[in-house]
Amino acid sequence: MAYTAVMNVNKHCMSEAAIAGGLTRLSPVALVAGLSVLVFGIDYWLQEASAAGRRPHSSTGAAPLGGALNGIALEPGGGCFDALAGEIGTVLVCMLVPAICVRIRRGGAVKCVHSKPMQRKGCSGKAAGANRAPACGSMYMTPLGERCPLKACALTPAVAEDRVTPTRAKALGTANALAKWNAAIAAAVREDDQEKAEQLLDDMKLAGLRPDAASYNPIVHICAKRGDICAAEAWHAKMRLAGVEPNTVSYNIMMDARAKADGADAAERWLERMLDAGAPAANEVSFATVIHARAKLGHLAQAEKWLEKMIASGIEPNIVSYNSLIYGCGKKGDLDGAERWMAAIEKRGLAARVTTYTAVVDACAKLGDVQRAEKWMKRMAEAGVEPNVVSYCAMIDACSKAGDAARAGYWHEVMLERGVQPNAHSFSAVISACAKAHDVSAALHHLEAMEDQWKVPADVVVFSSVLDACAKVGDADRARAVFDLMRQRGVRPNVVAYASLARPFAHRGDWQEVEFIAQDMEAQGLRMNDYFLYAQLIAYANARPQREHARAERAFREACAKGVVPNKHVMSALTRAVGRVTCQSLLKDLEAQRVSIAKVPSVLRRPRRIPIAADTPKKFLAFGAEL
Numbered sequence: 108m109a110y111t112a113v114m115n116v117n118k119h120c121m122s123e124a125a126i127a128g129g130l131t132r133l134s135p136v137a138l139v140a141g142l143s144v145l146v147f148g149i150d151y152w153l154q155e156a157s158a159a160g161r162r163p164h165s166s167t168g169a170a171p172l173g174g175a176l177n178g179i180a181l182e183p184g185g186g187c188f189d190a191l192a193g194e195i196g197t198v199l200v201c202m203l204v205p206a207i208c209v210r211i212r213r214g215g216a217v218k219c220v221h222s223k224p225m226q227r228k229g230c231s232g233k234a235a236g237a238n239r240a241p242a243c244g245s246m247y248m249t250p251l252g253e254r255c256p257l258k259a260c261a262l263t264p265a266v267a268e269d270r271v272t273p274t275r276a277k278a279l280g281t282a283n284a285l286a287k288w289n290a291a292i293a294a295a296v297r298e299d300d301q302e303k304a305e306q307l308l309d310d311m312k313l314a315g316l317r318p319d320a321a322s323y324n325p326i327v328h329i330c331a332k333r334g335d336i337c338a339a340e341a342w343h344a345k346m347r348l349a350g351v352e353p354n355t356v357s358y359n360i361m362m363d364a365r366a367k368a369d370g371a372d373a374a375e376r377w378l379e380r381m382l383d384a385g386a387p388a389a390n391e392v393s394f395a396t397v398i399h400a401r402a403k404l405g406h407l408a409q410a411e412k413w414l415e416k417m418i419a420s421g422i423e424p425n426i427v428s429y430n431s432l433i434y435g436c437g438k439k440g441d442l443d444g445a446e447r448w449m450a451a452i453e454k455r456g457l458a459a460r461v462t463t464y465t466a467v468v469d470a471c472a473k474l475g476d477v478q479r480a481e482k483w484m485k486r487m488a489e490a491g492v493e494p495n496v497v498s499y500c501a502m503i504d505a506c507s508k509a510g511d512a513a514r515a516g517y518w519h520e521v522m523l524e525r526g527v528q529p530n531a532h533s534f535s536a537v538i539s540a541c542a543k544a545h546d547v548s549a550a551l552h553h554l555e556a557m558e559d560q561w562k563v564p565a566d567v568v569v570f571s572s573v574l575d576a577c578a579k580v581g582d583a584d585r586a587r588a589v590f591d592l593m594r595q596r597g598v599r600p601n602v603v604a605y606a607s608l609a610r611p612f613a614h615r616g617d618w619q620e621v622e623f624i625a626q627d628m629e630a631q632g633l634r635m636n637d638y639f640l641y642a643q644l645i646a647y648a649n650a651r652p653q654r655e656h657a658r659a660e661r662a663f664r665e666a667c668a669k670g671v672v673p674n675k676h677v678m679s680a681l682t683r684a685v686g687r688v689t690c691q692s693l694l695k696d697l698e699a700q701r702v703s704i705a706k707v708p709s710v711l712r713r714p715r716r717i718p719i720a721a722d723t724p725k726k727f728l729a730f731g732a733e734l
Contacts, residue, residue, distance in 0.1 A: 281316065288314075289321045296325040304329065320346065320354040327357065331364030339364055355387040362396045371400035371409070389420070395428045402435030407444065410435060426457050430466055437470030442479065445470040461492050469501040475508035496522070500533050507540035512549065515540035519553075529561055535569045542576035547585060550576040554589075567598050574607035583611035583620075602628065606639040613642040616649035618658065637677050640666045644680035659684035660693065667697060 288311045295304035304326050311318055323346040330339035343361060346353055358381045365373035374397050381389055394417040401410035410432055417424055429452050436444035445467050452459055464487040471480035480502055487494055494502075499522040506515035519537045522529065534557045541550040550573050557563050570593040577586035590608045593600060600608075605628040612620040621643050625635065640662070647659035663681055667673065673681070682690045 284314075285311075285316055285319065285322075288316060289319075292322060293325045296329045299329070301326065301329050301333075318349065318351060320351055320357055323351060324354075324356050324360060328360050331360055334368065336364055336368050353387070355381075355390055355393065358387070358389075359392050359396060362393060366396055366400035371397065371404055371406065374400045375413075389422070391417070391422055391425045391428070394420075394422060395425065395431065398428045399431035402431040403438075405435055405439050407432065407435050407439065407441070424455070426452065426460055426463060429457070430460070430463050433463065433466040433470065437466055437473055440470070440473050442470045442474055442476065459490065459492065461487070461495055461498060464490075464492060465495070465498040465501055468498060468505070472501050472505035472508055475505060477505050477509050477511060477514060480505040494522075494525075494527070496527050496530055496533055499527060500530075500536050503533065503536040503540065507536055507543060510540070510543045512540040512544035512546055516549070529557070529563060531557075531563060531566050531569055534563065534565070535572050538569060538572040538576065542572055542579055545576070545580050547576045547580055547582055551585070551589075565593075565596065565598065567593070567601050567604055570598060571601070571604045571607055574604055578607050578610035578614075581611045581614050583615065583617075586611050600628075600631070602633050602636050602639055605633065606636075606642050609639060609642040609646070613646035614649060616646060616651050618643075618646035618650050618655055621646040635666055635669060635671055637671055637674050640671055640673070641677050641680050644677065644684050648680060648683035654684055656685050656689070660689065663693060 288307065292304045292307045292311075295301075295307060308318060308322055308326065311322065323342060327339050327342045327346075330336075330342060339361065343353065343357065346357070358377060362374045362377045365377055378389065378393055378397050381387070381393065394413055398410045398413050398417075401407075401413065414424060414428060414432070417428070429448055432448045433445045436442070436448065449459070449463070449467055452463065464483055467483045468480050468487075471477075471483065484494065484498070484502055487498070499518060502518045503515045506512070506518060515537050519529075519533065522533065534553055538550045538553050541547075541553065554565060554569065554573050557565055557569070570589060573589050574586050577583070577589060586608050590600065590604070593604065605624055609621045609624045612624070625639070625643060628635070628639070643662050644659055647655040647662070659681065663673075663677075663685075678690070681693070685693070
């Protein structure tokens with residue numbers, strides 16, 4: 108994200124800090140070494156004086172130290188002087204080399220004195236608060252290059268008395284130290300450790316540094332990423348209370364979080380607040396976030412209004428904003444609008460990406476317009492943009508929507524020939540096209556190639572598409588074989604898979620098998636929906652030698668009691684199973700019980716008078732009027 112760039116540590120400043128810290132660590136070693144040499148030298152001279160007794164002085168007549176050492180000859184070139192220098196050198200090497208090696212290895216470890224209770228990650232309450240920093244031999248680097256024995260114990264960092272002092276921060280430079288603290292906070296957020304990031308922010312304040320917006324932004328972002336919008340806004344408010352003005356990234360984080368959680372209205376309010384304040388200035392990301400939020404909901408007029416405001420503010424729209432508008436047009440099936448925005452992209456001289464072309468192809472797919480989809484695939488290739496697997500899936504979806512299985516297979520082969528790795532969605536799209544063409548053999552062929560040749564594991568959507576192909580041709584045996592294969596592969600069937608399995612049995616009137624499938628589905632913890640209820644009612648309607656009126660009525664009542672909302676297809680199947688009169692009676696009962704019915708045909712909601720012949724007996728007139 109944008110805020111991580113603000114918190115990158117300057118390498119030159121880190122080098123200066125490392126040199127300063129290294130000199131500080133080596134000064135105690137030098138002091139100890141010097142004192143040791145001085146003591147050793149005095150002791151050596153005293154021993155030599157005692158051993159020499161009162162032997163004559165040298166010819167120079169000079170006695171070192173005023174003769175206090177009993178005439179030991181220490182002039183250069185003398186044997187005693189050379190011996191003393193050699194032994195002193197040996198002592199220095201023996202002392203300094205191990206000390207320097209230890210310092211290099213440990214990097215100048217310091218002992219942290221933690222007075223605050225330590226809390227383990229994921230813990231709360233008294234038990235967690237009672238945990239204190241243990242003596243741990245492993246180390247981790249603090250923001251200023253020091254080491255603290257905390258990391259391996261998985262504890263939240265506490266305040267170290269000698270971690271960072273205001274004096275040291277001033278020596279290294281406040282800006283450099285702040286950048287390093289911000290980098291540490293960002294690293295904690297990347298590790299998804301919010302508690303550590305918050306503790307580092309507190310430590311920074313105790314170190315005498317004043318946080319900036321880049322210090323708060325990572326914590327705001329991790330709260331927003333977890334969906335805790337209230338916490339994100341609370342940290343945004345804390346930033347202001349601390350006297351820190353939010354920057355553009357701060358507002359962009361909140362707009363993105365609100366767009367994902369509450370929709371476009373809340374995101375717009377944050378952008379309007381930002382524009383009203385005048386500082387910081389909104390950028391292309393700010394406007395693109397709101398444009399995408401509106402386009403995703405299909406509010407194209409409002410999305411276009413924000414694009415116009417963006418241009419009026421002197422901000423050049425990027426390709427992301429136009430991609431959102433094209434996506435919104437595709438979602439509403441407005442292919443002309445999508446092509447209009449493509450023309451606007453070319454007019455502004457922006458380079459369309461693969462996602463841009465894919466959005467237009469997807470808009471064509473939703474309308475089943477294969478020719479226009481292929482036109483945009485061709486223009487993508489002419490622009491030097493290589494289609495990805497999503498582009499090909501959109502193209503195959505267009506063919507599937509149009510029921511053109513041959514063309515869907517062609518584009519699938521083109522994708523494979525160009526070295527694009529297929530996925531479950533691409534196979535699902537081409538199998539769905541085969542199902543609409545009632546080509547079960549081709550669907551099974553693609554399923555076999557998917558698993559054996561391309562090593563792409565089939566998911567429940569792929570298996571459901573194959574089951575749908577079997578159901579469309581009434582091949583119950585192959586449907587059962589595919590369903591068993593799905594279970595052998597460890598794929599858990601969903602209610603759509605169960606309904607697709609039940610349909611071929613339902614069309615041949617095998618209601619016993621459909622009821623067995625329904626029991627199996629409920630045993631797996633799946634609730635019946637209108638799709639499965641339709642198949643079950645069709646099974647009762649097609650039962651032989653006679654329709655199962657009572658079972659159909661009972662199944663319909665139980666499904667409605669479980670919350671299934673009947674649609675027009677369910678009501679049509681119910682009419683076939685129990686007859687129009689019984690269906691009307693059931694509707695009245697449901698309406699009295701306030702059971703909602705969606706999209707029920709008006710012919711089933713209102714009694715309809717039918718023509719009655721003049722010679723109809725009077726005893727049947729009441730029945731005819733009721734109909």
